Structures are given as structure tokens and as C-alpha cells.
Amino acid sequence: MNVAELIEKTGYTLMNPAVPLTREVTGGCCCDLLSWVMASGQEGQAWVTVQTHMNVIAVASLHEMACVILPEGNTMEEAVLERATEEEIAVLGCSETGYAICCRLHDLGI
């Protein structure tokens, strides 16, 4: 499943609409410790986090993750979203909790 299909199936909001949505989502990761994600993150993951600063994009980009998903109405500043677009990282937002997002990902076969 690619990011476009994930958005279609979940109804999550794409916060940086200019980003390509073709990356395959091959796994998930739920963590707010960037150091931990640096150590254990994988290519193609959908990363669920409440961290919203610039370094989230740096870490997601280094791991070539599929997307970042912000739970419970969290948003990112415009400058961070611009960087995400440059790095081709889709940022999705929703009102669900991190736990609920992970359950959705699992139910979708990710």
C-alpha cells in the first residue's frame, strides 16, 4: 500500500499536499524519542509521533520513511512542512490517538 492509498483508506489529512504519495508503506513505528527512532527506524515505515519539530523530518528522511502521522490534532509549523515536502516525506494528521492509529495500520495489513 502506498501513502495515497493509506490516506484514502484512513481519511487522515495530508498536511503538505505538494508531496509525492507514491512511497510504499511497509511498516509502522510509534515513538517520540528521536534517538530511539534513529537507532531502530526502517525504510518505508509510517512513523506515529507527537514530536513536530524540524528534526522529525531529518530522521524520517534519513531512514527514507514513507510518512509521518501526527495523532490527536497535532500540527507542524509551515517551515517544517515545507522541509517535509522538500524531503518528500508526507505528513498526515488526524484526531485519533497514537494507539488507534497503530490499530488502523495493523487492520489495513501494514
Added chain:
Amino acid sequence: MDEVVLRKSYDVEAGDFESAGDASAGIKATLKRLGVPTGIVRRVAIAAYESEINLIIHSMGGSLTLTVDGESVCLVSDDRGPGIASIEKALQAGWSTAPDSVRSLGFGAGMGLPNMKKNADEFQIDSTVNVGTHIVMRFHLS
């Protein structure tokens, strides 16, 4: 040693979280351009990012230098202090001296040096208190 193909240095300023990742992204792009295998590029990029974050959080500023020859990729982190009192402790996963302000950003989990060591094929660290820290990481190309 084989002839050096490329040498590139990046300055990293203390406390500059906004630019964190710029050097690592540059290093990653450079290695990709040179045709270095993806798995190695990934390991170097992770080690570079951890180095960058350490320089930003803990040092008074420093640099990251990338050198590529026919046999290996080498990453050197140099800073202007304050040095590490106990390298043994600093290499323990989970041990950190990072302040709360940095922890609230998701850093300072004590994973940096262990992660650098894990990703490099060779890892050497030397530090002198009030002078600085010098880390050499080598990644074999074959």
C-alpha cells in the same frame, strides 16, 4: 591506503537544532552520488546524524569530515570541548548528560554514541576534558 576519492568537511554549531540533519543529508547525498551501496550509505548517514546531534547538544561546536577512498568511507567528528569525563559511561546505552530542554525534543536518550558504534565497522573515540572529543568511524566498502 587507496587514493582519496573525496574529502568534505561540515561545520556544526553548538545549539543549532534548526540545522540538525543538514550535514548528514549532504553526506548521504554525496555517497549516493558516488554509487556507494545503499546499506552502507544508510549506516553512515545514521552515524553522521548522531554525531551532528552530539555536536549540537554537547559540544562547543565542531566539524564532521567525510573521506572516501577505494576501500572505505571514513567519518571524523571533532569538537572544541568540553570533552567527556567518562567515555566508558558515555558508551553505555541509556546514559546521558543531556538537559531536560533537549530531552523534551526527543533527544538525550543516551543512544547516540552506542548507535554510532553499532553502525560503524571501526569506531575509535578519544576525549580530553576541557579540550575536546575526536571520533573516527570507518565503514568498509567490501
